Amino acid sequence: MANRIDVLKTYKLYINGKFPRTESGRYYQPKGAKGESLGNICLASRKDFRNAVVAARKAQQAWSSRSAFNRGQILYRIAEHMESRKAEFVELLGKEEGLSSAKSKSKIESLIDRIVYYAGWTDKFQQLFSSVNPVASSHFNFSMLEPVGVVSVLCDEKVGFEGLVTAISSIIGSGNSLVLLASKNSPTSAITFAEVLHHSDLPAGVVNILSGDRDELATHIAKHMDVNALLYCGDDEKLLKELQTESANNLKRIIHWSAEDNSEEYLESPYRIQEFLETKTTWHPVEQIGGSAPAY
């Protein structure tokens, strides 16, 4: 029998729960660690990014209104689906990062476990970080955590797929939505992860994944007025400075994860969730009427 011709897959963007090609019609051809082509990958444009932000903004309120329990269920479902496609991820990551299959397998497994870790946090971090505040006046006063809103994520090559999985699972669990630009050389694992998200009951627009050129899009991403926070995973100091400068436009919160902070203690921590939260304090008067004290 003649050799079978492989069916090659086209990797596209993930925006608003759909897989469109870039509106710009452009592509690039990244190479894996050993030099083989990873295919014709969408080179996302500014317009793709803007579309993704519109989707993320639209999805965010409803997503954060879901119960914490439900968000945890969906994260866990993501882990289940990733587990079932483990072999594919091991192969893709091996190609992208030049890892042996054993190393690639152990990395993918640890990332699946990381999603489970964050799935468990969705209905617990609130109790850890909120407080009832003993004010001196007759008020009931409490502070609780809310998602910051729409988050942009930029991942460097060094951080790659691990950064992507960690960022997504720590950011969305609290009710944020996000737009992530995958690192240039890990688009196939990134878009395959988007397929996993797509089949895990995650509402459209909560996670949007773009592939493309960081240097082309970074300034634009930092400047966007409808993004509340920006996570940069990587160590390009010049880029970080630029992101911080341009973000001042609308006072985005800038969060920086260095590739050097790659320990499990750092990447699996409720403090990674807290970085994408706002503290809201609520006051309400407490009635003071004589004679209404509880009787024992």
Next chain:
Amino acid sequence: MSKKENAFSLKFDTEWTYAEAPESTSHIAIEKKYDLFIDGKFVKPKSGKYFETINPATEKPLAKVAEANQKDVDAAVNAARKAFPKWSGLPAKERGKYIFRIARLIQEKAREFAVIETMDGGKPIKEARDIDIPLAAAHFFYYAGWADKLQYAFPNAKAEPLGVAGQIIPWNFPLLMAAWKIAPALACGNTVVLKPAETTPLTALKLAELIQESGLPNGVVNIVTGDGKTGALIVEHPEIDKIAFTGSTEVGKIIQRAIAGTNKKATLELGGKAANIIFEDAPIDQAVEGVINGIFFNQGHVCCAGSRLFVQESIQKEVERKLVDRLETLIVGDPLDKNTDVGAINSKQQLETINGYLKIGESEGLRSHQAKNKLPDSGYFCRPTLFFDVAQSSRLAKEEIFGPVLAIQTFRTVDEVIEKANNTPYGLSAGVWTDKGSKAFNLSSQLKAGVIWANTFNKFDPTSPFGGYKESGFGREGGLHGLAAYLKIKA
């Protein structure tokens, strides 16, 4: 059937007035000239320059204050840097005790602080006396107790001080803002270079004297005076590890750009344009009282002032009438008079800014009401003003006026008012008035703001975290959450 008229109407054009009740200034010690407080001593500025600080209620000078230049800021930062290892290495319990001492001394001198605060800034003495100064002392008390308990604040993580904190504070709550900044910084083991606002430096300098008296080690707190240029020197100083700023959003953005690419950590507490929302089921009289307090407290010089009022259409007439009546009972005048509700505008420049907005309202042809109160002949005063039926697109509804000017809008449905209230780049505070608990909680979770006052407004407490969403800044001050601003948290 005849329509029922109001049972009575209030008359304000009577001869009846309050007798004067001025607070005495006889026990107040203000020097003719203040130097910079660096390394535990008052030192002459290397700039050789001084500027005047005046009483905005009389336009008369109160004292001359040093203007710090680059060399002066260098000296202050060096002193703070030098003091840092010893201060952060001190047993935490001892560190806490120093802060307790400062708290106690503020209480002992509360009256003097209150009177000077009122003279230098123009706020009514009853507010300085009952709010600013007691809260400042309470803030030091609260954070003093944290100094030796930090390991409990951040579970499973190690908390370390940052180093030297550069702190720049505004003119609306001079001593209180100094307390908000200094107390947590010291409790966490940092040392401080603080710059009070140009128009209100006196209580910070009195605090410097008090700190000297407390025996706090030299260099742990340094206080340098000057204008925005001095502030910029602090922001840009390479030996500073942390910037804490309270002020305008415009300057906040400049600061974020200035510290980009450095390792400086920042907390920014910036402007606001808070929505105060009254539903038809609200206790109207309480709500009106809260609205008046929300916008006229401290002449409206409050970043979290309830400067946008949203009234449900069905109660528009009643609320407007009650607001107008209440406005006419406000006493505008001598800040030192204990009966005064609305004092002097902090500076001539600010008065001009506010007047500019009043002109905008006029040119937009808005229906308005201004208090008829007679204003003093000298000093910077502004009549409390209401503008009705303000458009969402009006600059009065969009921009922070920082004065006693309320923009009133109406709404019909809950969704509509949430949309309108959140349609602003700011997100510092919001208020909601309703008798229905579930509605209050719905609103408090939907409004994008760091502080929500439900059936109350403009309440502050050292245990209660304060700070903004969106362009109102980031980081929290107060409470357990306020500690994070002054610590490195390591897993």
